[in-house]
Structure formats: C-alpha cells, structure tokens
Amino acid sequence: MRLGLACLTACLLSSPALAQDGMRQLGAHVHGAAQLAVAADSDGAVLAELTTPAYNLYVFEHAPETAADRAVVSEAARTLSGASMIALSGAANCTLTGTQVGGGPDVAADHDHEHEHEHEHEHEHDDHHDADHDDQDHHHNEDHHHEATHDHGEDEHTHAHDEDAGLGHADVVVSWTFECARPARLSEVDLSGLFAAFPQFETLEVQYFDGARAAARDLTPARPVLTLD
Numbered sequence: 001m002r003l004g005l006a007c008l009t010a011c012l013l014s015s016p017a018l019a020q021d022g023m024r025q026l027g028a029h030v031h032g033a034a035q036l037a038v039a040a041d042s043d044g045a046v047l048a049e050l051t052t053p054a055y056n057l058y059v060f061e062h063a064p065e066t067a068a069d070r071a072v073v074s075e076a077a078r079t080l081s082g083a084s085m086i087a088l089s090g091a092a093n094c095t096l097t098g099t100q101v102g103g104g105p106d107v108a109a110d111h112d113h114e115h116e117h118e119h120e121h122e123h124e125h126d127d128h129h130d131a132d133h134d135d136q137d138h139h140h141n142e143d144h145h146h147e148a149t150h151d152h153g154e155d156e157h158t159h160a161h162d163e164d165a166g167l168g169h170a171d172v173v174v175s176w177t178f179e180c181a182r183p184a185r186l187s188e189v190d191l192s193g194l195f196a197a198f199p200q201f202e203t204l205e206v207q208y209f210d211g212a213r214a215a216a217r218d219l220t221p222a223r224p225v226l227t228l229d
Contacts, residue, residue: 031055032202038189040210046094046178046186048086054104054170056200061170063105076198077101080174084193093181104172186210188227195221 034052054061057076064070079085081099088094180186189208195201199221206226208215217226 032200033205034201034203035205036191036207038206038208040180040183040186040208042183042211044094044180044183046088046180046183048176048178048189050172050174050176050194052172052174052201054172057172057198058105059200061105073104079197082193082197085191085197086176087190087193088178088180089185089187091185091187092183094178094186095180096176097179098175098177100175102173102175103170105170183210186228188225190225191219192224195224 031053034050034056036048036050038046038048040046057080058069058072060069060072062069064073080101083096189206191204191206194204202220204219206215206217206219208226208228213228215226215228219226
C-alpha cells in the first residue's frame with residue numbers, strides 16, 4: 001500500500017517520539033523557519049512534505065506583480081523539482097519520482113479576494129435585513145438603534161483587523177515522493193541541497209517516521225543531516 005498525505009499526517013501525530021519539548025507546532029509561520037515531515041513505508045515509498053513561508057523561497061510573499069516576480073516563482077519551482085533538494089541514504093538506492101508545489105502568494109491573494117466578495121455579500125444581506133426590520137417596527141428607541149449600529153461597526157472593525165493581520169502570511173507546501181529499492185538501508189535525510197539553493201532557510205524542523213523508527217530534530221545549514229538510529 002502506497003503512502004499518502006493522510007497516512008503521513010496520521011503517522012506523525014501518532015508517534016510519541018515526535019512530541020519533543022522545543023518542537024514548535026507544524027505550520028508555524030516564521031520567516032527563516034520551516035517544517036519538513038518525512039514518512040516511509042516498508043515497500044520503499046517515501047513522502048517528504050515541506051511547509052514553509054513563501055518568503056523562504058521567493059524573498060517576498062505578495063502575489064507576483066511583475067515579470068521579475070513571476071520569474072522568481074518559476075525558477076524556485078524548477079529548483080525544488082531537482083533531485084538534489086533532499087538526499088536520502090545512497091545505500092537505500094532512492095529515486096525521486098515526483099514533486100508538487102502548492103499554496104503561496106497566488107493562492108493567498110485569491111483567497112483574500114474571494115473572502116472580500118463574501119464579506120461584501122454579507123453586508124448587502126445585512127442592509128436588506130435592516131431595511132425590512134425598520135419597515136416592520138417603527139417604535140424602536142433611537143438610543144437602542146445607535147447602540148446596535150455601534151456594535152455592528154465594532155464587529156466590522158474587528159473582522160477587518162483579523163483580515164489585515166493575516167496579510168503577508170502565504171505558506172507554500174512542497175511534496176516530494178521517492179521510491180527506494182532498499183528501504184531498510186535508509187539511515188539519513190540530508191537537506192544540504194535545500195539550504196544551499198534557498199539561503200533564506202535558517203532552521204528546518206524535521207520529523208521522520210517509518211512505522212518502526214521515529215526522529216525529530218531542528219536542522220540548520222551548519223547541521224543539515226538527520227541521522228536515523
């Protein structure tokens with residue numbers, strides 16, 4: 001049975017060895033930091049999934065606005081598809097079989113645009129509702145109406161603040177799949193290539209699980225290899 005994203009998540013969450021002190025929650029958005037989850041099965045299938053702020057790959061997080069921005073995103077995708085990003089033990093004889101890049105500034109921009117339209121629609125609905133309500137009830141106290149309007153304004157302000165707080169936090173998810181001819185000999189995960197290609201990475205929180213072994217460690221450009229016991 002081949003490994004999938006659901007299995008990877010279940011394996012990592014169920015492994016007590018990965019609940020170490022000092023390991024931040026997967027998906028935390030910090031420039032320079034990222035999380036890599038690696039899972040392997042006994043048939044030799046390996047899945048590695050990187051969750052990273054877009055900044056670490058592109059040095060910006062806004063939607064690409066210029067030809068230069070788009071070129072940076074395209075070049076990063078090509079680089080990430082290279083076999084040198086993640087090196088698995090040579091003795092395991094592993095071959096990269098696929099790479100997928102998802103999320104990022106474009107997706108974040110589309111989501112904000114859709115959310116804005118939904119928000120406008122909600123306001124239109126509220127305006128119609130308020131108009132109908134006024135027609136049906138002419139005896140509302142003016143002070144009560146002012147208070148309700150003030151509360152509604154606070155809700156709008158809070159909602160707008162929440163939206164603004166999320167701007168500039170575009171995450172990219174990169175997935176690599178491998179086939180290993182001798183999975184029992186898999187003894188290390190080397191991220192030297194990823195650190196070299198994208199110098200914005202300062203720390204990678206790496207988690208590994210294969211059903212029998214589990215490991216979790218923070219890797220850096222100075223210490224880029226996770227050794228499996």
